[in-house]
Amino acid sequence: MDIEERINLVLKKPTEEVLTVENLRHLFEVGAPLQHYIGFEISGYIHLGTGLMAGAKIADFQKAGIKTRIFLADWHSWINDKLGGDLEVIQEVALKYFKVGMEKSIEVMGGDPKKVEFVLASEILENGDYWQTVIDISKNVTLSRVMRSITIMGRQMGESIDFAKLIYPMMQVADIFYQGVTIAHAGMDQRKAHVIAIEVAQKLKYHPIVHNGEKLKPVAVHHHLLLGLQEPPVWPITSEEQFKEIKAQMKMSKSKPYSAVFIHDSPEEIKQKLRKAFCPAREVNYNPVLDWAEHIIFREEPTEFTIHRPAKFGGDVTYTTFEELKKDFAEGKLHPLDLKNAVAEYLIELLKPIREYFERHPEPLELMRSVKITR
Ligand SMILES: Nc1ncnc2c1ncn2[C@@H]1O[C@H](COP(=O)(O)OP(=O)(O)OP(=O)(O)O)[C@@H](O)[C@H]1O
Numbered sequence: 611m612d613i614e615e616r617i618n619l620v621l622k623k624p625t626e627e628v629l630t631v632e633n634l635r636h637l638f639e640v641g642a643p644l645q646h647y648i649g650f651e652i653s654g655y656i657h658l659g660t661g662l663m664a665g666a667k668i669a670d671f672q673k674a675g676i677k678t679r680i681f682l683a684d685w686h687s688w689i690n691d692k693l694g695g696d697l698e699v700i701q702e703v704a705l706k707y708f709k710v711g712m713e714k715s716i717e718v719m720g721g722d723p724k725k726v727e728f729v730l731a732s733e734i735l736e737n738g739d740y741w742q743t744v745i746d747i748s749k750n751v752t753l754s755r756v757m758r759s760i761t762i763m764g765r766q767m768g769e770s771i772d773f774a775k776l777i778y779p780m781m782q783v784a785d786i787f788y789q790g791v792t793i794a795h796a797g798m799d800q801r802k803a804h805v806i807a808i809e810v811a812q813k814l815k816y817h818p819i820v821h822n823g824e825k826l827k828p829v830a831v832h833h834h835l836l837l838g839l840q841e842p843p844v845w846p847i848t849s850e851e852q853f854k855e856i857k858a859q860m861k862m863s864k865s866k867p868y869s870a871v872f873i874h875d876s877p878e879e880i881k882q883k884l885r886k887a888f889c890p891a892r893e894v895n896y897n898p899v900l901d902w903a904e905h906i907i908f909r910e911e912p913t914e915f916t917i918h919r920p921a922k923f924g925g926d927v928t929y930t931t932f933e934e935l936k937k938d939f940a941e942g943k944l945h946p947l948d949l950k951n952a953v954a955e956y957l958i959e960l961l962k963p964i965r966e967y968f969e970r971h972p973e974p975l976e977l978m979r980s981v982k983i984t985r
Pocket residue numbers: 648649650651653654655658659660663664764795796797798799800833834835836837838861862863864865985
């Protein structure tokens with residue numbers, strides 16, 4: 611596969627941003643080690659945003675010949691008060707639920723879970739050099755910048771937080787350097803950590819990634835944040851500014867009821883959540899159901915997506931590109947209920963192997979039911 615094809619795989623949907631494509635091309639050209647990583651807090655059930663969006667990109671990275679790694683951020687979850695802030699519970703959930711849930715998600719998106727390395731944060735934290743890296747980074751970042759970056763842990767600026775939470779962003783940057791990551795991957799909400807990493811890499815006393823004597827910059831790949839199904843806090847949205855702000859806040863999240871479909875949800879739950887979803891007729895700018903169609907169903911184009919309707923409502927219709935579907939919806943030729951039902955059916959089929967796995971192996975979900983999901 612040539613370099614342009616490999617770059618196109620990295621750029622493929624749901625990628626929203628690559629910092630920068632030139633540096634990525636350079637990594638390929640000089641034959642640098644291609645070490646990817648994506649980190650997750652261990653906080654609750656895996657939803658379509660965390661499982662399928664990350665899983666899809668992991669599949670693409672593997673096809674592009676990049677080594678893939680999932681970083682199970684147990685210490686970070688403890689700092690961020692997840693699962694009652696109990697490190698032992700967090701580690702148990704990481705190894706017995708989260709790992710297998712991500713493996714299954716990667717598989718349904720066409721990747722090979724056996725080629726993904728899973729690393730628990732506490733394994734690398736034990737090494738003394740890790741903390742030296744954290745301090746080195748901290749000496750190159752201002753306090754106000756650290757405070758602005760707490761959004762990477764789902765916290766808001768101005769929120770009252772304990773001091774440990776200010777160490778977290780520096781740890782996330784250290785995780786990149788310490789693991790020799792050349793391709794740091796996450797959803798768009800994590801970009802602040804990666805921008806710090808790219809800048810600070812140039813300022814440290816030692817350089818974190820050296821290849822054949824050359825100091826390389828890490829590359830950041832950010833995927834689209836899948837919208838949650840809930841209604842936005844204000845409607846209609848009247849300005850571009852307001853639109854951007856709302857979109858950033860309205861990502862699918864397990865903490866918002868009816869926002870998320872979980873990877874193990876039953877067909878009935880999926881149908882019910884979609885039936886209640888925010889999906890006004892003709893609305894194509896802010897529409898979570900269309901957002902899911904674009905980033906999950908039409909990730910590959912052309913693809914055949916058939917919407918079944920009774921003859922009196924126009925009969926079956928098949929779309930091969932997202933643009934065709936969007937156009938019909940905008941013109942009122944496709945009813946929200948028909949779109950919702952078809953997206954629900956697609957997801958039920960896509961998630962079937964995961965559901966069946968958890969039916970055969972109920973222990974991970976039993977464990978999840980026994981833990982306290984906080985925040
Ligand atoms: N809706 C989403 N769409 C795509 N990626 C997501 C989404 N939500 C989270 N991610 C990504 O998954 C990774 C883990 O994020 P995080 O732990 O915040 O997810 P979460 O389970 O949705 O958390 P929370 O429900 O507390 O917001 C990050 O890279 C993040 O950008």
